[in-house]
Amino acid sequence: MLSNKIKNALNEQIQKEAYASNVYLTLATWSEERNLDGIAEYFYAASNDEREHMLELYKYLNTYGGSAHLKPLKDTTVKQKNLLEVFKYVFDLEHEVTVSINKLAKLTYEESDFATFKFLEAFVLEQQQSEKSVNDLIDMIKRVGYDEKNLFYLNKTFKKNEERKAQGLPPVVGSEPDKD
Numbered sequence: 001m002l003s004n005k006i007k008n009a010l011n012e013q014i015q016k017e018a019y020a021s022n023v024y025l026t027l028a029t030w031s032e033e034r035n036l037d038g039i040a041e042y043f044y045a046a047s048n049d050e051r052e053h054m055l056e057l058y059k060y061l062n063t064y065g066g067s068a069h070l071k072p073l074k075d076t077t078v079k080q081k082n083l084l085e086v087f088k089y090v091f092d093l094e095h096e097v098t099v100s101i102n103k104l105a106k107l108t109y110e111e112s113d114f115a116t117f118k119f120l121e122a123f124v125l126e127q128q129q130s131e132k133s134v135n136d137l138i139d140m141i142k143r144v145g146y147d148e149k150n151l152f153y154l155n156k157t158f159k160k161n162e163e164r165k166a167q168g169l170p171p172v173v174g175s176e177p178d179k180d
């Protein structure tokens with residue numbers, strides 16, 4: 001069974017995943033308001049991913065003697081003015097989650113809760129992947145540029161990448177915008 005310390009830490013992580021899910025929804029709105037439907041799709045999917053992480057932790061906590069509880073979330077607002085700023089903000093958000101997952105994994109190790117340590121392994125690896133893929137997107141945005149014309153192509157590339165993801169294919173993050 002889980003120690004109280006681990007139960008509390010898992011509950012804290014649940015809040016963070018839920019908050020990330022909400023931030024991504026806010027960024028989907030930011031994109032829709034600028035007619036960037038492909039980029040909005042990316043954020044809707046990212047929001048779903050975070051909700052799934054939240055649910056996984058939620059169920060794990062409830063299964064092993066804890067009492068999962070989602071607190072009211074702090075408001076999410078987007079002050080970022082352009083797509084590069086938005087994705088730098090996304091990187092910071094993901095990095096915060098990485099730091100917090102690593103702290104949680106460290107705690108489970110110190111407490112000799114190796115089952116939870118093992119359970120968290122997928123989250124640790126997922127964060128490593130998330131940071132890398134957001135970083136790749138930042139590189140792409142920097143190379144392509146994000147003025148009106150380039151946003152049109154970036155939007156198409158994001159849309160195409162969501163289709164590729166559905167087919168189990170890796171994203172395209174090349175330096176040239178997709179012009180199909």
Ligand SMILES: [Fe+2]
Binds near residue numbers: 017020097
């Ligand atoms: Fe997550």
